Amino acid sequence: MKKVALITGATGGIGSAISSQLINDGFKVIATYIKPMYDHSVEWVKEKGFSDDQIRLLELDVTKVDECQATLTKLLEEEGSVDVLVNTAGITRDAQFKKMTADDWQAVINTNLNSVFNVTHPIFPSMLEKKSGRIVNITSVNGIKGQFGQTNYSAAKAGMIGFTKALALEGAKYGVTVNAVAPGYTATPMVAKMREDVLDAIKAEIPMKRLATPEDIANAVAYLVSDAGAYITGETLSVNGGLYMH
Ligand code: CAA
Secondary structure, eight states: OOOEEEETTTTSHHHHHHHHHHHHTTOEEEEEEOGGGHHHHHHHHHHHTOOTTTEEEEEOOTTOHHHHHHHHHHHHHHHSOOOEEEEOOOOOOOOOGGGOOHHHHHHHIIIIIIHHHHHHHHHHHHHHHHTOEEEEEEOOHHHHHOOTTOHHHHHHHHHHHHHHHHHHHHHGGGTEEEEEEEEOSBSSHHHHTSOHHHHHHHHHHOTTSSOBOHHHHHHHHHHHHSGGGTTOOSOEEEESTTSOOO
């Protein structure tokens, strides 16, 4: 039986690389999507040539607590277990704080942070019961160092790090590890939509002088969920080309 990995935001920039990597590592990936992304998700699976025993698309709005509870309880029954959970779903609504609307704030907190409760809460007890499981939360360099124009995003991503450490303590004696991966600026559609002059200035500050590839991030996740990562918990692994060292 293949181990099952549930990945939110699975066909986005970083999520799709994590999905591919874990499929290549032998997992069955449950890839969540929201309705507007359905055609894109199907297209992506087709392009990759993945089969039904390698990937299953699951419609899930991670901002809806009741929907997550119902859908993920059913998923557990259908799949038997979820061995790995990667919380990847995230959005940006960048603006200087003085210009930020309440909607910009709430959208980012809901999608990037409240989603982590909504998705992890139905799954975590089953990992404790099974006495094994891996959770990886995709945070950001900007949740560690802060970023001009990202009070909402930095707050949500910093919140994920606190959540990771606290939940790691609750999972530890059951052999359930909880870690975070903190990407730097990564070549994804999210970063591509930044203002060119702002992105150029950031690139100039990266000691490795390049953006991360989505695969750089996926490799870190693959390590944390592999047997080699069994004794690592509560950790935030930065993959940022030296942009920020903490
Ligand atoms: N530090 C200090 N001051 C800064 C600054 C910085 N990093 N960036 C801009 N400023 C200053 C500017 O110099 C300018 O000053 P003056 O008015 O004196 O000239 C003032 O702030 C206004 O700057 P902008 O023109 O940039 O302001 P804006 O309101 O037009 O734009 C913004 C605001 C959209 C937030 C823009 O600054 C921006 O895009 N910033 C980058 C945000 C960012 O890094 N987003 C990452 C998205 S990708 C992602 O989030 C993935 C991940 O995990 C890394």
